[in-house]
Amino acid sequence: MKRPQRKTFMRHLELELFGTSLSGRVLWLTVAIILGVELVLLTPMLGNERQHWLWDHISLAHIAALSAAIPQNNNLAPPPAQFLPQLPDVEAIKLTLPDSTVRQVASGRIAQPARLIYLAHETVLYSSWRALQRIAGLGAARIEVIAPSPLQAGATVDIIANAAPLNKDLRGYASHLAVISLIVALVTGLLLFAALNRLLVRPMRIMTESISGFRNDPEHAGQSELTSLAARGDDEIAQAAQELKEMLETMRTALWRNARLAALGTSVAKISHDLRNILSSALLVASHLQDSTDPSAQRAAHTLGGAVERAVQLVSRTVDFAREGPPAIIRTPVCLRDVLDEAILAVRPDGAVITIENHVPAELVLPLDRMQIYRVLLNLLRNAAEAGAKAVVVTAETETDAPKIIVTDYGPGLPPRVLQNLFKPFAGSGRQGSSGLGLVISRDLMRAHGGELTLAQTGPLGTVFVLELSGSDMPAPALPLPQTPYKSTGPMEFF
Template sequence: MNKVFGRWIGHSLSARLLWLTVIVTLLVEVMILLPSLGHERSAWLMNRVTEAHLAALTVSTAPHGVVDLSTRNELLRLSGTEAIRLVQGGRSILVLPPRGTVRAEGSINLAHETLFGSVLRALDVQFGLAPRDVLVTAPSPLQPNVIVQIVVHNPVLARHLWHYADHTAALSLAIALLTGLVVYVALNRVLVLPMRRLTESITRFREDPEHAAPLAIRPADEFRDDEIAVAARELASMQTELRAALWRNARLAALGTAVAKISHDLRNILSTALLVADRLSGSADPAIRSGATTLVDAVERATDLVTHTLSFAREGPPPLVRAACPLAELVADVAAQTRLLHERLTIETNIPAEIMPSLDRTQMQRALLNLMRNAAEAGAGRLVISSGIDAGQVIIDIVDDGPGLPERAQANLFRPFTGSARSGGTGLGLAIARDLVRAHGGELTLVATSSRGTHFRISIPLDPG
């Protein structure tokens, strides 16, 4: 009960809309009432002028143009005046003199009065600021060439205006309440109820984002383009994407737990491989020694990758061990590793030897290797790596001649499990590469992609300090 009552006294959006509509309607009615008062005053006075002229015509039909005292008083009472004078052809005739001593303390000429002036005088009359008796002059509606002058008792006019104001105010209040109710029902249906659906869905999703169902879009809302319908569709889409992301994160967390459990055995396997590689490096055959050196380097990188991957899964981006690194040498090493895996790929590098940014060589090597391998696996036959310095940033451009990224991959770029450009891919390569670049305080962006190739750009600070 308190909840419902609270909505009506202003604690809900619908109640506030209701009272706002009522208040605005009342303000409009007040703005209309003031001119209406002025018009009603003028109409009342003109009615007195007309009735006074009729009373004067009645007197003119009497013998010798004179009536007895009781008839005079009755004619003055019926006309609502204290005295009547006619002015015609320059002659002024006191048709009906006052019943007693009447002293007009003010005068009004209705022919020259404006609506604004009439409103002000009506308010003066209502609040007792006008003289008690006033002389009113106006052309007769019956005979425009006849000027009628009457003395009006303002308290009588004040009672009439207050009665008119009370009646109009009551009608205005009824109209305001009815208008407010109609607007309330309409806004409650088209605005408040949809907003309530949105807020309830948001609340449910906040309480249990993994299991709460996304907002159900009604068929009528699918084709509407107003703000609430758009917000509902966007909220449903966001909830669907967030829930999918939470499920992916849960799966990744489970995967990280599984990887952590097997990391010990994996390190033992790599240790055995490293031991065998060390023994092979002592072989008398130069070819075997060369291959063993490459194998040792690969096993060491694999061991380091397992360690850093576990740290990344548990704590976020890996800590960086920065040092001045010759970028040309780093890119050449990554290009050599890529060629071993993709023999048909032609890699061209254009890296000035003087560029030596402060970075973690191992992590940047992983980022570049992911980008180059992605290009090769996407079908590129030629890869061009170039670099330069711009506004304190080291710019590394990776341009291939592959078929370009499909629209689905572009829409989900850098998102694991959704941003892969090839069938069966996971999209982890780009996601990991961007995380590693961001760990250096830089950014990995897609510059362009088309059927003629794809252009990625890495920008990192030359000196992070």
């Protein structure tokens, strides 16, 4: 069992080091940066190595000239070759002493040198540039070097030398530096790779795997590693892991709740057909009872009919809310005033008297789903009637690019408990036995149209709802309620 695990680990490590993973990219980027920095820092060392080679030859040439002890006047004469046994690459030496005495040593016929070097005037930067040229094979084959002798103040040494040994020495030194630089870069990169892999890459992999596991199996995805990562400290990674853990838990709870609602919707949808058949029979009995001459039977029929109608509405709303996806919208040119008139005619509050004024202009025609807008308006009017409003005024704002329908009811206003759960399913109703789905479904229908349903104002003088008929994301303005009791300003309809 250990061998497959080891093989898997080695393959994973190989993918991290040489693949397209973030840790592998960090490793090789680190190595490249370190090599670049070392190239900049180590280039002056090549210049120093070149200068050391030249100064060493100047010193050895001084000693060789003194050993030869053959003074010449202003010319380089070829002495015996044995005077240059330690400097095989030096062809000639000229030593000028402080008293202007000149001593010369030559190994044979001297060719004209290709480059003259005044060593005392060279800077490290210039010497580094010349060293790089020699490593690249671009330097002259012979050089003449003139420098003050480091062995005797006031003495000057002039040598002619073959530059091939200098090229070889610089290339060997550069190779040595390159090997050391590569080893340092690799070791540093691996250490940085291990640190980043521990501190950043591994936590990112844990969070990525948690997200992937949640996507594949939201209900059973484990979060043990994510929990341990969130508990490791107060750094940014731990905070991100904690936020991710809480988000996944919230989403799991929401998915569970939605699954329950979907299951509820499926169950209700399956039984709704049979339930409506049963309720149809009850409505048929109620209609027969209404034909009776007995007043008590008529009252019972009226009560039975209302109860059956409310049951049908509850089933329909539950099915609509539990249906997956937004409601289907079929747009046609709709005259909002006509739709509102139909909704007003459909409002039948039990034992209540309400006046409803329709001030929507007849020329306001928009591309809407007539049935869905009708449902929204009907729900708002019924809510106002059942809340005890004595009057409702419906107006429109068409001056802007976002037309609004404003529904103002002159009732007691919404209680605080209802305001806290206004658009929450099964929790936002202020009436006993109501599902609280009416406003939720109405808002979903408005959003499906690209608009919005908002509560603009509520209080003891009444409540104002605003229907935005555009895709604007701006919140609806708070519309002031009238500060005086309702007074009719035109024809009214009584129900």
